[in-house]
Amino acid sequence: MTEEQTYSIAQLAQEFDVTSRAIRFYEDQGLINPTRDGQSRIYNKADHARLAWILKGKSVGFSLGEIGELLNLYSIDDGRQHQRLVTLERCNERIADMKEQKDNLAFMIKELEGFCKILVSPEMDEKIKKAAS
Amino acid sequence: MTEEQTYSIAQLAQEFDVTSRAIRFYEDQGLINPTRDGQSRIYNKADHARLAWILKGKSVGFSLGEIGELLNLYSIDDGRQHQRLVTLERCNERIADMKEQKDNLAFMIKELEGFCKILVSPEMDEKIKKAAS
DNA sequence: CTTGACGTTTACGTAAACGTCAACTAACAT
DNA sequence: ATGTTAGTTGACGTTTACGTAAACGTCAAG
Incomplete structure (x- = not known):
């Protein structure tokens, strides 16, 4: 079964x-x-x-080594308080990194989307170049 | 001046x-x-x-080569229609990739934040393990 | 029974993105 | 004039994350 x-x-x-x-x-x-x-x-x-x-x-963007560490983190059951705090700190650093990366992604997506618009309507592009009307 | x-x-x-x-x-x-x-x-x-x-x-996550290409894309002024479409297509692919990556980032952030909570209040963790009360 | 598809290990190769000297120059400070 | 502080150009080394080739086992189909 x-x-x-x-x-x-x-x-x-x-x-x-x-x-x-x-x-x-x-x-x-x-x-x-x-x-x-x-x-x-x-x-x-x-x-x-x-x-x-x-x-x-x-x-x-995690390396395989980092992924290994993270996977291991999930299995700390020794309950040691210090270890716990160290882990917490590192997690928070990672989270901060990732949030920044998310911002960068958002920026890049905007960049490329803006560029796509220009590709789609090139006439507009030329007009814009002369005056942003 | x-x-x-x-x-x-x-x-x-x-x-x-x-x-x-x-x-x-x-x-x-x-x-x-x-x-x-x-x-x-x-x-x-x-x-x-x-x-x-x-x-x-x-x-x-762009490689240096890709970044070079992207930077070059910004300076296509030959106006060739075909080239334009190819470029557009590739841009859209990239954008799709990045959006997926953004989802992955969101997932990972949630994962780590969830894990952090467990680290902060381990008692809760044990309780949860027994019954989600 | 052999051919083919799929699996294995071992070992060496490789591309990307720098790090790390070494050996040098040019500008200043003492 | 001499040492310190930036800067330069090679050239070779390094790490990560696999690719690739060799040499072989296993099982089902023809």
Whole structure:
């Protein structure tokens, strides 16, 4: 009944549009740890979600090392208060970075959208160049 | 009167928190082209703005090559219609990418903020684990 | 039974984006 | 004149994130 869905490396590769090589590389880096059927890797739903997470992390500029750290952060259960505070601080730094990056993205999107407008109506462009009427 | 402000490489490096080496590298790649006073590079306001643009581009994931292309796109004045459409298409692709990236950023920010909350109030965490009361 | 599709490991290669010398010049300060 | 402080140009080194090729196992289809 509880036959959880599993995936081959090629399935994941196709779904997420990365190479098998990349997925194995993430494993080398300790980011993911599928079970094995003999020699072949078998990924379950959790692995699937984990890979999705990794790729999102990458897309927003985290290095694989940082992603590894973040994934580890989720599993601090030692309860040490100091460690907790250090982690909190680093998280907040990351969040600040990402918010700044979001602003930069917004800026860039505006830039390109503005440029597109010029591309679409070049006549306007020339007029604007002479007088902003 | 029209004494435009200029900058040395070190000034720019400090202001933007990059190394002089990096700035020279951008020049090698054709992204920026300061004038010279003898051997030394002199950057004007336009160069300053250009560098800012480059760094924002980088921060949102463009490669230096892509940034070069984008900067070039701004100076297509040949008026060829086909070229214009190609450019438009590529711009729109980029914009779509960036919007997706913005979503990913929002997701990640939420993730980390959620995690921070757990870090701040660990008691809550345990309670939640048992029953979401 | 061999061909093909898919998987594996090991090992070396590579592109991007700089870092890091080394060796030099030119301008100043002492 | 001499040391310190910027700046310069190569040239080579480094890290990250995979690509790529070699050499092989496994299983289903023809």
